[in-house]
Amino acid sequence: MIQRLQIQNYAIIEELQLDFAQGLSIITGETGAGKSIVLGALSLILGGRTNSKTLFDSSQKCIIEGRFSIGNYHLQGFFEENDLDYDDELIIRREITPSGKSRAFVNDTPANLKLLQELGNTLIDLHQQFDTLYINNPTFQLELLDALADQREAVEQYGVLYQKLQRARRDLKRLHEEQATARREQEFLEFQVNEFEEAALVAGEQDELESEQHRLANADEIKQLTTGIFHYLNEGENAVSDQLGTIGIKLSALAAGDKHLTALNDRFESLRLELDEIAADLEAFGEDTEANPARLEEIDERLNMLYRLQGKHAVKTVEELLEIYEDLSGKLGHFANLDGDIKRLEKEQVKVTADLQKLGAALRKGRQKVAPGFSKRIKSQLADLSMENARLVVEFSELKEPGPYGLDEVQFMFSANKGSRLQTIKDAASGGEMSRLALVTKSLVASAMNLPTLIFDEIDSGVSGDVAQKMGLILTELAKHHQVVVITHSPQVASRADRHYFVYKQDKAGVDRTITRVRELNQEERVRSIAVMLSQNPPSDSALTNARELIEA
Known part of the structure; x- marks a missing residue:
């Protein structure tokens, strides 16, 4: 308030x-x-x-x-x-x-x-004055009847169900649109997914293949170089390993008793041993490296396929291709589930609609039950306000499908004078008649509806x-x-x-x-003000008496 x-x-x-x-x-x-x-x-x-x-x-x-x-x-x-x-x-x-x-x-x-x-x-x-506001609003008219029928809880339940139906309709529309898009895209998606599945991508394979490709493509040169390096290190007249061994003997003798030279000798010995291992590994690598044209061709084909897929999808690694594959598979799986989702929502829509029909029928019954009594009370109160021939009839019309407020619409039809045909309130009532009708209507539902502050001019x-x-x-x-x-x-x-x-x-x-x-x-000022309204200013004694009687009544 x-x-x-x-x-x-x-x-x-x-x-x-x-x-x-x-x-x-x-x-x-x-x-x-x-x-x-x-x-x-x-x-x-x-x-x-x-x-x-x-x-x-x-x-x-x-x-x-x-x-x-x-x-x-x-x-x-x-x-x-x-x-x-x-x-x-x-x-x-x-x-x-x-x-x-x-x-x-x-x-x-x-x-x-x-x-x-x-x-x-x-x-x-x-x-x-001349303002129709709520009384001519069909939604308010429904609320009014529901309030008189004391079915607020049922109205709230209906509203929740109707919102659920609207959500199902929106979701169905979206899924049907997605399905139409899916039909256009599904074949292309399936082609792309099949291409990935045939490729049988393995994370990390590209680096290994590129390394093997390099070795096979340069097998003769690698074998020649590794053999030459091994010979220079271990087998030549002046092999590096022999020279390092001589140096090691001299350094070991020199280091005896000197901790600083002993540390240097240890580092030198580690280096010499590491070089021996490198020489052995080079020899083994050279011996294992053999030209294999068939395997090289196989690797070239595999890498060319990877490069083609990467170029097609604008990426540079197999790992990125695998991410794209997962995304495409997810989309394809989503499209595959659309039919199931649509069927589920269609079933939900049928069930909610049936529930709305049942609840809406109950609401209609309550509204139709109170409508005659409401019209009768309106007529009686308007007669008290010098509108003896006024009448109001509630007309119901059935909706083809559940609406936001039920299965029907209502329209208050009004006639102010004897012999006048019933019309909508805005077409039938004058400003003064509208005011009285609004007052009577709101007074009848005052205890049943949470009306806002009412201001009448x-x-x-x-x-x-x-x-x-x-x-x-x-x-x-x-x-x-x-x-x-x-x-x-x-x-x-x-x-x-x-x-x-x-x-x-x-x-x-x-x-x-x-x-x-x-x-x-204050009280005395009220008496005087009402007395002036009854007569003149200053008011007569009889007007003052009359004013007091009105207030006390």
Whole structure:
């Protein structure tokens, strides 16, 4: 509910603060005093559009701030979705600069007008004269019937199932699109995968093959060189090994008794032994190296195949080719599973649709059961408000498949006068008739629905006397379950107030300017204000008496 509305520099309002409470708040005042201007300011924090012409002082910015208690509105999900900080106390602020630029904030976080409108629709039902709002909305009409039928839980279950059906439909559409793509790509993928499988790639093989290829391609030269090196090291007249052996003997004799030379001798001996091993390995390598044209041809073919695959897939190693192979195999496997996934989702869709049909039928039964009683009560209450011939009929139409709210749509058909044909509410009701119909409708579902704060602007326009008295009683009942704010010219309605605010004009001292002010009336001020509405200013004694009787009643 709204707790406070602060307005600065708007229209003929220099600065104003209104504190609201639960129950029925009444706003009265002379015509032109600024009652509707207050609602205009409120509409701005609900996402309404404006410009710099609305500024009281064109050199200063306009600030409008609303403070709301939202603990019972279940808005945590909305705040999460929109990346906003949630608190049970909400502050919405709107600023308009002299240049006409506008900024909006939700709990000090910048927000756009669309977000304000979505949030505002949850917090405030601002029903101005000639404004249809909820009553003409088919979705609200369904919600209303479901509330009267006490089937909120079933509606929530249906909503969960419907979202599940929508997900299945989206997934099926995506899979069918993938399947169409798969049919075009599958043959090519299979060719590529087969090519990899025939290649039978082995990690690390390329280095080994390239090394073996080099050895076989240069077998004669390698054999000749290794044999020559071995001969030079071990078998020649001046073999290196013999010369090193002589040096070793001399160094060993010289090193006796000298630790530094002993260390050098050890290093020399290690080197000589290592060279002997190298010579032996070279001899063995040369002996094992034999020309093998058949094997060389086989290696060349294998390497050429690897190089071709690498060039085709723009990579340089067998390991990278293996990664590509795994990726292609995965895609091919995914395409192979598409048929199974599609069949599974089709079965799920059939089952969820059947569940929705069953639950939707139960919802329809509940709605159709309460619809006649609802129409009868509407007719009865409208008759009390001088609309004796008005009637409202709920028409049901069956959907071909489950919709977001059930298996049917509803339309409230209305006729205000005897002999008039039933039409949609927006086509059949005048502004005054619409106001009374909206009031009666909302009062009937007040205890069953979580309606936002209800604000009525001159909903009693064109009515007086007994009708206005009954309208005041309806508003009183409505305010037992919801916060209700009413702008009225009717003393009968004003007398029902839990809190009564009076809007008036005042000349600003020192400047030639009129400003709007608001004050909450005490009991005696209420009596006098209602007496003025009943008669004249100053009111007569009989008007004062009548006013007291209205309030006490």
